[in-house]
Amino acid sequence: MPRRISLTLVPAVLVASVLAGCSSTKDDPTAKWTPDRIYTEARDESSSGAYDKAVPLFEKLEGRAAGTPLAQQAQLEKAYAQYKGGEKVQALATLDRFIKLHPASPAMDYALYLKGLVNFNDNLGMFAWLSRQDLSERDQKAAKDSFESFRQVVTRFPDSKYAEDSRLRMQYIVNSLAKYEVHVARYYYDRGAYVAAIARSQTAIKEYQGVPAIRDAMVILIKSYDALNMTQLRDDAQRVMESTYGKDSELTLSSDKKDSWWKLW
Numbered sequence: 001m002p003r004r005i006s007l008t009l010v011p012a013v014l015v016a017s018v019l020a021g022c023s024s025t026k027d028d029p030t031a032k033w034t035p036d037r038i039y040t041e042a043r044d045e046s047s048s049g050a051y052d053k054a055v056p057l058f059e060k061l062e063g064r065a066a067g068t069p070l071a072q073q074a075q076l077e078k079a080y081a082q083y084k085g086g087e088k089v090q091a092l093a094t095l096d097r098f099i100k101l102h103p104a105s106p107a108m109d110y111a112l113y114l115k116g117l118v119n120f121n122d123n124l125g126m127f128a129w130l131s132r133q134d135l136s137e138r139d140q141k142a143a144k145d146s147f148e149s150f151r152q153v154v155t156r157f158p159d160s161k162y163a164e165d166s167r168l169r170m171q172y173i174v175n176s177l178a179k180y181e182v183h184v185a186r187y188y189y190d191r192g193a194y195v196a197a198i199a200r201s202q203t204a205i206k207e208y209q210g211v212p213a214i215r216d217a218m219v220i221l222i223k224s225y226d227a228l229n230m231t232q233l234r235d236d237a238q239r240v241m242e243s244t245y246g247k248d249s250e251l252t253l254s255s256d257k258k259d260s261w262w263k264l265w
Contacts, residue, residue: 030057035065039074046077051085054078072102076111083118091118109157113166116149120169140177147173171211178208182216186253194224218244219251 030038042057058078065071075098082091095115098105105111119142150166150173157163185200197220204217218241225234 030060035061035068035070038064039070042074042077042081046081046084049084051081054081055085055087072098072105072107076107076114079111079114079118083114088118109153109160109162112149112153112156113160113162116146116153116166116169119143119146119149120173121146140180143173143177174208175211175213178204178211178213178217181208182213182220185217185220189220189224192227194227197221197224215241215245216253219253222251 038057038061042054042061045057046054055078058074058081061074062071065074075094079091079094082094092115095111098111147170150170153160153166154163181200181204185197188200189197201217201221205214208214218237222234222237222241225237
């Protein structure tokens with residue numbers, strides 16, 4: 001015979017349920033908000049720079065509006081808020097998830113562009129040598145990942161409003177990576193490590209053709225060959241430099257000044 005539930009327990013259960021409901025409503029002030037209100041509040045917080053408040057609101061909106069374009073919008077704006085709030089790892093994770101889940105999204109160009117921005121650093125560590133620091137492998141990886149994201153914007157969405165800015169940033173990244181190789185080559189040359197200087201100069205010339213920093217790589221290459229008395233290789237490199245930069249090209253290195261990424265070559 002089934003056991004009876006004690007009637008004395010029923011009021012207690014009901015009270016507990018009511019209290020739990022009240023507690024839930026009290027703990028979550030957005031519980032009765034519409035998705036549109038959540039979005040408005042999240043946008044307001046983000047616009048005012050309160051990214052730490054905007055992110056959880058966008059997350060709530062993702063859940064409330066799941067399966068709708070508004071949920072996709074929330075995902076992208078959450079990534080932007082994470083990026084602006086300094087949470088770059090989280091922003092990249094959010095964008096990677098968006099790109100995977102919504103490959104046909106009309107906002108894919110923006111998602112890729114934003115991913116490029118997250119990895120983009122307008123310093124890129126290229127001038128860390130001034131403080132006797134080396135560019136970390138992570139900085140190089142981030143720069144290359146940034147380049148790849150911008151490249152996808154340009155190639156997949158050539159008419160996108162983000163395409164031109166992506167092109168400019170790609171140019172900056174390539175020249176900055178080349179500058180890094182040249183700085184290392186110059187460091188070795190100044191210390192008499194000519195073989196190492198030659199290797200780094202050759203890497204820059206091979207991987208980053210057609211950018212301004214390559215002229216310095218050629219100068220270091222010629223001077224290093226000369227220092228090692230490798231006259232044939234020196235003369236060959238000299239001919240290449242003259243054919244590229246003119247016969248009156250001087251074997252002088254450019255100054256180590258920092259240009260903003262948007263100042264073109």
